[in-house]
Amino acid sequence: MIDSPIGVFDSGYGGLTVLKELVKKLPQYDFLYLGDNARTPYGTRSFRVVYDYTWQAVKYLFSQNCPLVIIACNTASAKALRNIQQLDLPKIAPGRRVLGVIRPSVEKVAEITRNGHVGVLGTPGTVLSESYPIELEKWSEGKVKSTVQEACPLWVPLVENNEIDSEGTEYFVRKNINNILKKDKKLDTLILGCTHYPLLIHQIRKFVPKKIQILEQGQIVAEKLVDYLKRHPEMEQKLSKTGKIEFQTTESADNFNEKAALFLGQKVEAETIHL
Ligand code: DGL
Numbered sequence: 348m349i350d351s352p353i354g355v356f357d358s359g360y361g362g363l364t365v366l367k368e369l370v371k372k373l374p375q376y377d378f379l380y381l382g383d384n385a386r387t388p389y390g391t392r393s394f395r396v397v398y399d400y401t402w403q404a405v406k407y408l409f410s411q412n413c414p415l416v417i418i419a420c421n422t423a424s425a426k427a428l429r430n431i432q433q434l435d436l437p438k439i440a441p442g443r444r445v446l447g448v449i450r451p452s453v454e455k456v457a458e459i460t461r462n463g464h465v466g467v468l469g470t471p472g473t474v475l476s477e478s479y480p481i482e483l484e485k486w487s488e489g490k491v492k493s494t495v496q497e498a499c500p501l502w503v504p505l506v507e508n509n510e511i512d513s514e515g516t517e518y519f520v521r522k523n524i525n526n527i528l529k530k531d532k533k534l535d536t537l538i539l540g541c542t543h544y545p546l547l548i549h550q551i552r553k554f555v556p557k558k559i560q561i562l563e564q565g566q567i568v569a570e571k572l573v574d575y576l577k578r579h580p581e582m583e584q585k586l587s588k589t590g591k592i593e594f595q596t597t598e599s600a601d602n603f604n605e606k607a608a609l610f611l612g613q614k615v616e617a618e619t620i621h622l
Contacts, residue, residue: 517553
């Protein structure tokens with residue numbers, strides 16, 4: 348077991364797109380990645396269920412000595428993060444911190460949008476939660492004028508089933524992109540509001556006009572974490588720094604190893620755990 352790693356949690360493989368960037372920006376730190384592959388996808392589940400699963404995972408990562416956990420999943424950030432931060436942590440783990448992926452993305456959009464017309468692609472859960480329109484309204488200092496959303500219910504299962512380059516995936520990516528483009532003809536920034544979607548970036552780029560900026564979250568979350576650690580030396584000092592990464596999954600480790608290696612471009616040896 349690593350001493351005091353940064354925990355990174357996702358419902359499956361999507362969070363690896365965030366982990367990859369975290370490790371690039373913060374190579375000296377230790378990381379423990381947990382994918383709840385046995386219960387993925389979260390995107391179609393109710394608030395209660397996503398909250399329960401996410402809180403179980405966070406408590407598990409605390410039991411593995413993580414002082415800080417990044418919820419590298421929009422669905423879980425949208426449906427569980429606020430309760431965890433405001434109600435659970437003060438009661439159960441006041442010295443630990445849990446951060447999500449929506450707020451950093453929203454802040455970045457406010458910096459880069461040129462005309463304030465923003466689109467969000469996400470799971471049905473993220474879209475229904477209205478988290479992006481609400482947070483964009485709250486944190487963009489009036490820079491975002493319109494937010495349209497499109498739920499892409501099949502994209503996560505397609506990624507999880509290794510169908511990234513298939514014709515079927517191309518069909519569904521084209522369909523959802525065309526839908527969102529029709530919702531706002533002035534769109535200038537498109538948020539990939541699900542950490543699985545960067546894995547489909549080659550398909551997505553085929554259908555998004557070049558003038559629209561596509562925002563992937565990994566780099567942004569990593570940049571914001573660097574900044575967070577500078578502003579919170581008390582947390583920074585708690586984190587161990589031996590450059591190790593461990594992987595855990597709630598499903599078969601062999602499956603995880605094969606796909607994670609594909610997504611991360613490096614060999615991975617995961618361990619199966621039970622939540
Ligand atoms: N990576 C998760 C997200 O960002 C996928 C959610 C799911 O499991 O459906 O929303």
